[in-house]
Amino acid sequence: MGDHVSAIDHGDDRQVVDTLCDTVDRWAARHIDARAIDRAGRIPPQVLAALAELGLFGLPIPGSYGGGGLPLAAVCRVISTLARHDRSVATTVGLHVGLGTRPLVAFGGEALCARHLPLLAAGKRIAAFAATESEAGSDLSAIRTTATRTDAERIRIEGEKIYVTNGALASVFTVVAATPSMGGASRGHSLILVERDDRGVAIGNEEHKLGLRGSSTTPLRLDGVEVGTDRVIGLAGAGMRHLRHVLSWGRTVMAAGCVGAAETALSFAVEHVTTRRQFGRPLAQLEVVREQIATMAALTRAMSAIVAQTAAVEEDHEALAVRSTSAKVFCSEAAWEVADLAVQLHGGAGFIEETGLPLVLRDARITRIFEGANDVLCAHLGAMELTSPPARRIVGDPDADHLAARIGERRRELLDLHGIRILSRQRLLHGLGRLVVLREACDAAAAGARTDGTPEARRLAAAFIDLAGRRAAAFLEDPPPIAQTIAISDAAYARPRP
Numbered sequence: 001m002g003d004h005v006s007a008i009d010h011g012d013d014r015q016v017v018d019t020l021c022d023t024v025d026r027w028a029a030r031h032i033d034a035r036a037i038d039r040a041g042r043i044p045p046q047v048l049a050a051l052a053e054l055g056l057f058g059l060p061i062p063g064s065y066g067g068g069g070l071p072l073a074a075v076c077r078v079i080s081t082l083a084r085h086d087r088s089v090a091t092t093v094g095l096h097v098g099l100g101t102r103p104l105v106a107f108g109g110e111a112l113c114a115r116h117l118p119l120l121a122a123g124k125r126i127a128a129f130a131a132t133e134s135e136a137g138s139d140l141s142a143i144r145t146t147a148t149r150t151d152a153e154r155i156r157i158e159g160e161k162i163y164v165t166n167g168a169l170a171s172v173f174t175v176v177a178a179t180p181s182m183g184g185a186s187r188g189h190s191l192i193l194v195e196r197d198d199r200g201v202a203i204g205n206e207e208h209k210l211g212l213r214g215s216s217t218t219p220l221r222l223d224g225v226e227v228g229t230d231r232v233i234g235l236a237g238a239g240m241r242h243l244r245h246v247l248s249w250g251r252t253v254m255a256a257g258c259v260g261a262a263e264t265a266l267s268f269a270v271e272h273v274t275t276r277r278q279f280g281r282p283l284a285q286l287e288v289v290r291e292q293i294a295t296m297a298a299l300t301r302a303m304s305a306i307v308a309q310t311a312a313v314e315e316d317h318e319a320l321a322v323r324s325t326s327a328k329v330f331c332s333e334a335a336w337e338v339a340d341l342a343v344q345l346h347g348g349a350g351f352i353e354e355t356g357l358p359l360v361l362r363d364a365r366i367t368r369i370f371e372g373a374n375d376v377l378c379a380h381l382g383a384m385e386l387t388s389p390p391a392r393r394i395v396g397d398p399d400a401d402h403l404a405a406r407i408g409e410r411r412r413e414l415l416d417l418h419g420i421r422i423l424s425r426q427r428l429l430h431g432l433g434r435l436v437v438l439r440e441a442c443d444a445a446a447a448g449a450r451t452d453g454t455p456e457a458r459r460l461a462a463a464f465i466d467l468a469g470r471r472a473a474a475f476l477e478d479p480p481p482i483a484q485t486i487a488i489s490d491a492a493y494a495r496p497r498p
């Protein structure tokens with residue numbers, strides 16, 4: 001375990017985490033070359049070794065297994081710091097400490113944890129997570145990979161996973177498999193630990209991607225892999241329940257990466273508009289440019305606030321599920337918006353790889369898709385809001401509270417009009433989910449400004465809440481009639497394909 005993390009064993013003390021982030025920041029500035037990683041399509045082994053030396057692969061793993069034992073909030077700050085320098089590096093570490101090792105930490109039995117966590121904490125082994133299959137992406141209930149009992153103590157796994165982050169680096173995979181013969185009455189899916197060296201495991205070729213090219217993404221074949229039943233992580237048959245918590249964690253860590261990316265894009269943009277002169281003055285003096293920079297700054301601060309607010313409910317699994325989903329959707333879209341505005345403000349230079357900005361934009365795109373496509377998550381959020389709306393405290397910001405009240409009215413309106421049938425009206429659920437995301441972001445922005453207490457923080461929060469209120473207006477009304485939408489999409493489907 002690296003000195004930097006072991007020194008703050010169990011600590012969530014802000015100052016100590018500040019010091020760790022500062023160390024990571026300075027180290028990354030000297031040793032991470034994002035464009036070289038992008039071109040090579042891999043992270044140099046010496047960078048991975050240094051990340052391990054810094055203790056970053058063990059950040060949240062309990063101290064008893066050699067990890068840093070850090071809370072989610074601290075992990076998020078470190079991942080966000082790494083993401084400022086390179087998203088592939090942040091994703092490699094973030095996946096390891098999120099979806100990769102969280103199943104073991106949260107649900108693993110003592111023997112399994114003792115065998116794997118010390119090596120995973122030290123970064124001597126890397127973890128991956130494999131749920132997606134060619135026919136099971138957003139719909140994980142369609143998973144075909146199956147583990148069946150061969151006798152009382154052994155199971156046999158057959159199936160093929162795709163898009164496994166860290167696939168080429170990992171020695172340990174948490175596989176989501178259907179386990180129809182296990183779990184008694186609660187039979188369903190289970191999380192199973194598979195090792196790279198298990199007979200029948202085959203890692204496929206690297207995918208060629210739009211972005212995150214330094215982060216490994218491969219298929220994983222499981223061809224009659226036989227392992228002991230002691231490889232089941234947590235309860236047999238409870239895989240989907242466990243998965244909910246693991247995804248909540250993973251999404252929060254991923255949202256933190258989005259914050260780092262937005263901070264980088266914003267600083268690129270500020271640097272450019274203050275130095276580039278057109279029409280006899282710096283771009284920074286133009287009103288429209290000022291407004292765009294203000295939007296970017298307000299969004300970036302709100303992203304940071306929603307991640308902090310989400311990580312703060314780490315122990316409350318129900319609250320974490322709603323907040324992490326909102327944080328993932330909000331931060332992935334805001335990071336894209338901020339990166340896109342940064343490209344725009346650079347003019348032609350924003351399109352040239354050498355500036356480094358196209359990489360930030362390309363890397364940002366996948367976060368709206370992986371760990372749950374945003375539109376799918378919004379529909380889930382809408383359904384959750386209808387069936388079990390979270391108890392909401394008044395946040396004390398009149399605009400944020402007004403928006404929340406309007407969203408509450410919209411919820412009641414939908415229920416009065418459609419009753420329980422609303423749960424099959426996907427567009428309405430999706431719209432309600434979008435409102436939930438904006439409400440959670442506004443609440444977080446208001447709370448963040450209050451904690452910070454500076455006039456600048458209050459201004460940024462007010463600007464964001466105003467923007468969110470205007471964006472929410474589109475979802476507070478009914479969408480255009482579904483018959484019209486169906487007619488238009490049918491016509492598009494009927495058009496000959498080029």
Ligand SMILES: Cc1cc2nc3c(=O)[nH]c(=O)nc-3n(C[C@H](O)[C@H](O)[C@H](O)COP(=O)(O)OP(=O)(O)OC[C@H]3O[C@@H](n4cnc5c(N)ncnc54)[C@H](O)[C@@H]3O)c2cc1C
Pocket residue numbers: 095129130131132136137138139162163164165166209212217366369370371372373374375376379
């Ligand atoms: C680089 C990369 C890394 C990844 N890493 C991992 C990993 O480590 N482990 C892992 O298990 N998976 C991983 N994934 C898979 C990722 O989580 C899935 O790609 C994602 O969940 C979407 O599934 P899909 O690609 O099958 O899209 P589909 O399910 O086919 O959906 C395609 C699109 O249809 C729309 N859509 C689908 N369903 C709905 C709905 N109900 N409502 C509204 N719109 C809908 C959305 O726009 C969606 O984006 C990774 C993917 C990539 C590209």
